[in-house]
Amino acid sequence: MQEATFLILTALADGAQHGYGIIMDVQQISGGRVKLRAGTLYTALDRLRADRLIAVDREEVVEGRLRRYYRLTPEGTKVLAAEAARLQANAAVALTRLRPGLAGGLA
Amino acid sequence: MSDTQTLERAYRRILSCYPRSFRADSEDEILAVLLATAADGQTRVGPGEAWDLIRGALRMRLWPAAPRPRTVRAAVALMLAGAAAELAGLITVLVTASSVHAAVAARYPAATQATTVHYVFVLAGLPVAIGLWLWLAWANGRGEDWARMISAACFGLLTLSVLSSLSQHAATYAPASMMAA
Numbered sequence: 001m002q003e004a005t006f007l008i009l010t011a012l013a014d015g016a017q018h019g020y021g022i023i024m025d026v027q028q029i030s031g032g033r034v035k036l037r038a039g040t041l042y043t044a045l046d047r048l049r050a051d052r053l054i055a056v057d058r059e060e061v062v063e064g065r066l067r068r069y070y071r072l073t074p075e076g077t078k079v080l081a082a083e084a085a086r087l088q089a090n091a092a093v094a095l096t097r098l099r100p101g102l103a104g105g106l107a
Numbered sequence: 108m109s110d111t112q113t114l115e116r117a118y119r120r121i122l123s124c125y126p127r128s129f130r131a132d133s134e135d136e137i138l139a140v141l142l143a144t145a146a147d148g149q150t151r152v153g154p155g156e157a158w159d160l161i162r163g164a165l166r167m168r169l170w171p172a173a174p175r176p177r178t179v180r181a182a183v184a185l186m187l188a189g190a191a192a193e194l195a196g197l198i199t200v201l202v203t204a205s206s207v208h209a210a211v212a213a214r215y216p217a218a219t220q221a222t223t224v225h226y227v228f229v230l231a232g233l234p235v236a237i238g239l240w241l242w243l244a245w246a247n248g249r250g251e252d253w254a255r256m257i258s259a260a261c262f263g264l265l266t267l268s269v270l271s272s273l274s275q276h277a278a279t280y281a282p283a284s285m286m287a288a
Contacts, residue, residue, distance in 0.1 A: 038140045
């Protein structure tokens with residue numbers, strides 16, 4: 001899974017958001033490192049909708065402009081949880097090996 | 108015209124590169140996001156933004172995000188392979204035509220006209236076959252039901268034609284090409 005996709009799913013993990021909200025949230029989650037551009041965001045949303053990992057939650061018209069809110073589907077929740085667990089496991093191993101003194105070894 | 112209107116028109120020009128289905132569904136929505144993220148007083152699309160939008164359009168056109176089961180993806184790959192095989196066949200026929208023709212003429216002088224007719228048929232048929240496979244790969248990739256039926260029918264016909272040519276003509280080609288070599 002690409003990082004942008006992971007961050008978009010993470011942004012939707014605790015509730016529905018619209019496109020601009022996702023961009024702002026992803027920037028915050030990544031500590032300002034990832035600034036999604038609209039083209040990247042909508043290509044990812046298009047694919048995630050087709051794969052049924054996200055779905056349209058509701059639509060609103062604000063100041064004459066369409067706002068569509070997206071939410072995770074149960075399948076999307078499952079996929080995100082699996083990816084997060086995988087990243088966490090890899091990170092744990094990396095951190096352990098970087099601190100051999102603390103972690104000890106098999107020998 | 109206000110700055111926002113100028114910028115909106117510029118964005119819409121780039122968004123016209125996107126597939127029609129995407130634009131019908133999401134053009135106003137992505138436009139709202141683009142305008143919300145634009146700087147104050149911005150009237151032009153920056154190069155980074157433009158590239159990001161064009162790349163998105165290319166991705167959507169080349170790899171449409173329709174949900175495609177693994178079997179369909181495999182079928183599409185096989186059809187593209189089919190088109191490649193036909194292309195290889197076409198090149199082989201073009202490259203070897205004169206030598207095969209000479210060999211056949213030398214051995215069976217009476218058969219010259221028949222070989223020429225056959226050659227023209229093959230030459231005309233192969234590009235059609237290549238086009239057909241590419242078209243079917245495209246249509247199946249979009250998940251069209253009719254495309255599946257046509258592919259199945261084509262595959263059946265192809266199998267029959269290979270079997271029939273193996274039983275009749277293949278034996279003629281082999282000595283001809285050996286003599287040409």
